[in-house]
Amino acid sequence: MAEFSDKLSEELWTTAHALADAARASILPHFRSAGLNAENKLAEGFDPVTVADRAAEEAMRAVLAEMRPQDGILGEEFGNAAGTSGLTWVLDPIDGTRGFLAGTPTWGVLIALSDETGPRLGVIDQPYTGERFCGGLGRADMTGPLGPRGLRTRAPRGLDEAILFTTFPEIGTEADRAAFGRVRDAARLTRYGMDCYAYALVAAGQIDLVVEAGLHPYDIQAPIAVIEAAGGVVTDWEGGPAHNGGRALAAANPALHAEALRLLNG
Structure with missing residues (x-):
């Protein structure tokens, strides 16, 4: 696993936050809006996609084209785009579109940066509650209505x-x-x-x-x-x-x- 310099880590986190901000701005106008419709991506069953899913991924891809054009992209709605850096941004513009359609605040924007070994940083962003959970490259923290704080999993229990x-x-x-x-x-x-x-x-x-x-x-x-x-x-x-x-x-x-x-x- 390659080590990232402090300067590169800072650049990557700046990009990750720009992606999450762009997705928030694209999604929130559609959440709990009257007349929001979904297309079904499956011939059998139900796997919905909305205008908000597509708009958010398009917005994130536009950010990457400006800030990190050398990186690859794997997105749920628009597939793969090859890069030259060995790094790939893995994007799910709305994880939980069924919940999004139902009006529950349990969906989120998922952003990861990966290399050949797997994810190196990740963001779970909930635009409606204003919570953003960040981890990797020396960070484990969140922001939300109660302010910033560190992230730490529960201690062992049966x-x-x-x-x-x-x-x-x-x-x-x-x-x-x-x-x-x-x-x-x-x-x-x-x-x-x-x-x-x-x-x-x-x-x-x-x-x-x-x-x-x-x-x-x-x-x-x-x-x-x-x-x-x-x-x-x-x-x-x-x-x-x-x-x-x-x-x-x-x-x-x-x-x-x-x-x-x-x-x-x-």
């Missing part, structure tokens, strides 16, 4: 004391659901439907676990960077890297991660 989140009760395949059920049945409290905001809550020390399946790289790379910077652990369900998507287990600490991983694997 799974029987843990709070667990996932987005969909019908997680993954039948086998995935059985594996998730073992963790759910052991946890103290399980909640659903939080999208990327659940990962932010792990980093903030509010909850203990997130277990999900069927993820894309743009769904998980920013949460990985933020949670790991705050002291947590994020892997796939076998304990390997999760930054390419698929199934993910995010835990507040290594001990709880190990306990949940054992249950996921029967």
Whole structure:
């Protein structure tokens, strides 16, 4: 893993904040607005996309064209753009479009910067609440209505004391659901439907676990960077890297991660 100079790290964080600011400005006029419609990207099922998703990604790509044209881009709505620097910005303009349509403030903008080893910095931004969770390259902090503060995951506790989140009760395949059920049945409290905001809550020390399946790289790379910077652990369900998507287990600490991983694997 290459080391970044202080000057480059500062430049990259300046770019990340500019991306999040641009996405906020593009999205907020559409949130809870009358007549907001969504297109369905699937022939079967429902995977919505709105004008806000597309406008936010376009705005972020315009920022990168000006500030970091040498970097690659992987975005949910407009695909890949090759770069020459070895760095790639991984963008999900609205993670949780279903929640966005429903008017809940549990969606967010996900921004990661990755190299060949995985994400090096990440931002989880919730424009409506004004919260921004940042991690990587020496940072683990957030800003919001209560002001700035550091991010730190929860101290170890047994799974029987843990709070667990996932987005969909019908997680993954039948086998995935059985594996998730073992963790759910052991946890103290399980909640659903939080999208990327659940990962932010792990980093903030509010909850203990997130277990999900069927993820894309743009769904998980920013949460990985933020949670790991705050002291947590994020892997796939076998304990390997999760930054390419698929199934993910995010835990507040290594001990709880190990306990949940054992249950996921029967």
